[in-house]
Amino acid sequence: MSVLAELSAGSGTYRLRRATGDDLGPIVELLAADQLGATRESAADLEPYRRAFEAIDTDPAQLLLVAATPGGEVVATMQLTFIPGLARRGALRAQIEAVRVHEQHRGHGLGREMFAWAIAESRRRGCALVQLTTDKSRSAAHRFYDRLGFEASHEGFKLRL
């Protein structure tokens, strides 16, 4: 379980590392604790999540991250996907999905530190662009991404099947 970075946020420190199968329960709890996730997730049955985790874990284009306290409690997560494309002169792009920080660990810069690492890693892998979408109702998230230098230049369309 190799640590990718030691992150300092407020008076706390966190270890950023690649998620393992053992992190699945805590990650799903973070997803389910979210205002929108509450209706979409169910930690009662981890089986569909476990299948998805296998697909993520065996795909070199995916990087599922967790941040844990020194005591080992998983308190934040994010997923990076590296997508090759022809547009923008064959630019590789990094896409960030499923960002969650436990509410008791918000507001002192942990999310910002995780994004700083993710952006640096995207640059290291040769990406020309980092992109994400966030629900229009998440106004605090919009301010957060604005401050990080992201531009809300696009409409994000979704079609549920």
Added chain:
Amino acid sequence: MSVLAELSAGSGTYRLRRATGDDLGPIVELLAADQLGATRESAADLEPYRRAFEAIDTDPAQLLLVAATPGGEVVATMQLTFIPGLARRGALRAQIEAVRVHEQHRGHGLGREMFAWAIAESRRRGCALVQLTTDKSRSAAHRFYDRLGFEASHEGFKLRL
């Protein structure tokens, strides 16, 4: 060069198929002919595109499509990416990028037919969601996605590196 679908649009028919290396020139011309692409693409040097094409072509999560006339002229393109994730009970999602239809082949339903195929293929692969982002200035595209049943529920943030 196997045909995935025969598409009828207006009085024309088109063959939808997986892109090959020989399609690279025509695809880049489609990308460069676009209002926004004009400043971002350069068909004069195909080398960066060729590297990106290799990455796309060897990745089973990527599906780069072209639609061609019966005479073999490539007149439209789109890229599908299949992304595993934990959110939404471990949902696989399909993402669509780099959609372009030659201006002389617009307005009689070719784009709609390509999307119908892409949505059916996403369903066949078990996706719970199809998603895309489009520049806020592309108002005709917004109406197109609205009509297809997509919901503009998200803000699309981009950070250029």
